[in-house]
Amino acid sequence: xxxxxxxxxxxxxxxxxxxxxxxxxxxxxxxxxxxxxxxxxxxxxxxxxxxxxxxxxxxxxxxxxxxxxxxxxxxxxxxxxxxxxxxxxxxxxxxxxxxxxxxxxxxxxxxxxxxxxxxxxxxxxxxxxxxxxxxxxxxxxxxxxxxxxxxxxxxxxxxxxxxxxxxxxxxxxxxxxxxxxxxxxxxxxxxxxxxxxxxxxxxxxxxxxxxxxxxxxxxxxxxxxxxxx
Numbered sequence: 765x766x767x768x769x770x771x772x773x774x775x776x777x778x779x780x781x782x783x784x785x786x787x788x789x790x791x792x793x794x795x796x797x798x799x800x801x802x803x804x805x806x807x808x809x810x811x812x813x814x815x816x817x818x819x820x821x822x823x824x825x826x827x828x829x830x831x832x833x834x835x836x837x838x839x840x841x842x843x844x845x846x847x848x849x850x851x852x853x854x855x856x857x858x859x860x861x862x863x864x865x866x867x868x869x870x871x872x873x874x875x876x877x878x879x880x881x882x883x884x885x886x887x888x889x890x891x892x893x894x895x896x897x898x899x900x901x902x903x904x905x906x907x908x909x910x911x912x913x914x915x916x917x918x919x920x921x922x923x924x925x926x927x928x929x930x931x932x933x934x935x936x937x938x939x940x941x942x943x944x945x946x947x948x949x950x951x952x953x954x955x956x957x958x959x960x961x962x963x964x965x966x967x968x969x970x971x972x973x974x975x976x977x978x979x980x981x982x983x984x985x986x987x988x989x990x991x992x993x
Contacts, residue, residue: 775810779818782808787827787838797835798828826850845932852933861985865978867930868914872958872974875920876967883920884963890916891959898952907938913955920962953980 783804786792798804801819805812819836822828826846829839840846852860875883890913897909911934918930955977961969 775814776817776821779804779808779810779814780821783818783822784827787822788841790841792838794838794841796838798838800835840932842928842932844928848932858982858985861978861982863933865975865982867926867933868917868978869971869974871914871918871921871926871930872962872970873967874923874926875917875962876965876970878922879920879962879965883916887913887916887920887959887962891955894955910955911938917958917962953977 783798786798792798799807801812801815804815808815819828819830823830823836825843826849827838827840827843828836830836840849875887879887890909894906894909894913897906900906915930915934918927921927957973958970958977961967961973
């Protein structure tokens, strides 16, 4: 996507809108470094001060992150995501997992009633990749595979608000999954019961399976915290 030369009126607002468009359209990927002030000023046909003010506004909104001596990076794709990340950075791990439980149990319940054949195939594929990642022993790969499975379940609800909320929550979820994985050490928490219940359209079983999975993680985290105190 090419940047357009800004008009005279409300230059800062116009620049904010154009930079935001680069972010929300994924022209600038998450965690990617954006062009420098000088480059942006040239592309937009405005002064560096105008660009600086726009970047400052988007940083305050949580979409960008300025790293001293390094540059500016994309940190979130929406104001909601940015606000959520700011809030969750100061949240306790247990608080994050409790919210995660609420989202994922409801997602499993809804998915069992709304899933399509394509959803079932995607969930099963994500489950297989999750199991493979666990067997390979790579913690970072397992975190991503575990999260991909839950995202597949959430997408099977066909609830756009829930899907967007879960995706915005995903950055904090990565941290919570990592912490949970550390606390439960070598214990593997199977997710096949969730996938099976959703495929069978068994709402009660899907809800039970989702709840049991999260209870296991919460208990493991609580025990780990007690041991560390």
